Amino acid sequence: MTYIEESLSTDEKVEHIFKLHWFAYVPMYLWILLALVTFGVTLLIALYEYFRLKNIEQGVTNKRVINKFGIISRKSDEMKLKSIETVEIDQGIIGRIFGYGTVRVTGRGTSDVKFIKIDDPLHVKRCIESISNPIG
Numbered sequence: 001m002t003y004i005e006e007s008l009s010t011d012e013k014v015e016h017i018f019k020l021h022w023f024a025y026v027p028m029y030l031w032i033l034l035a036l037v038t039f040g041v042t043l044l045i046a047l048y049e050y051f052r053l054k055n056i057e058q059g060v061t062n063k064r065v066i067n068k069f070g071i072i073s074r075k076s077d078e079m080k081l082k083s084i085e086t087v088e089i090d091q092g093i094i095g096r097i098f099g100y101g102t103v104r105v106t107g108r109g110t111s112d113v114k115f116i117k118i119d120d121p122l123h124v125k126r127c128i129e130s131i132s133n134p135i136g
Helices: 022-037 043-054 093-098 121-132
Strands: 014-018 057-061 064-069 075-080 084-090 100-107 112-119
Touching: 014 112, 014 121, 022 043, 022 093, 022 112, 057 121, 064 112, 075 100, 075 112, 084 121, 093 100, 100 121, 112 121
Parallel strands: none
Antiparallel strands: 014 057, 057 064, 064 075, 084 100, 100 112
């Protein structure tokens, strides 16, 4: 069971789980390639990178947006849907070409939740906005 599923409150359900874009795994593959030259020394860094990426959970429920990360320790950024003010996309040239970017959800106060190297950021933005500001 994932962290998002474990942390659900009463009458809360998972609406969408957001996946990392394959581009987020490129540094790990580069460390693996570099291991050929360094006689396997950088495989530890690649292994760390793999576990770091595998332990990222990003999603939205009918009550909040959640971004959880951490291998041994756990850190989560969460924001109630009622508190959301804006959902912004930051997508550079490479991100536009390959279809990834950062989605930043800002709310009241100083808090924000960032989904970094997320696959199809426009879809993520639409999902969050459709749940936080339903039509009708």
